[in-house]
Amino acid sequence: MRVGQFDIQFTFDDVNVAVTLPVNLFREGNLVAHWEEGRWPEPAFYDIMNTHTTRCEAVTDRRILIE
Numbered sequence: 001m002r003v004g005q006f007d008i009q010f011t012f013d014d015v016n017v018a019v020t021l022p023v024n025l026f027r028e029g030n031l032v033a034h035w036e037e038g039r040w041p042e043p044a045f046y047d048i049m050n051t052h053t054t055r056c057e058a059v060t061d062r063r064i065l066i067e
Helices: 043-047
Strands: 008-012 015-019 023-027 030-035 056-060 063-066
Touching: 023 043, 030 043
Parallel strands: none
Antiparallel strands: 008 015, 023 030, 056 063
C-alpha cells in the first residue's frame, strides 16, 4: 500500500489499484481511520503498510474487503 495526499494505492501481485474516493479503515468491525482526497491519511493507514494480505474480495461495487 502507498498513501498520499491525493490517492491511496494498493498492489496485489501484478494488480495496482489507485483510490481517490473516501476510504474508511476498519479493524475488527471498528472504524480506526478515515481518508479523503486532499488530506493526508490518519496514522492507522501507516500501520498496515507493507503487511501480508491473506484475502481480497470485492464485496460491492464500492467496498473491498482486505484481510
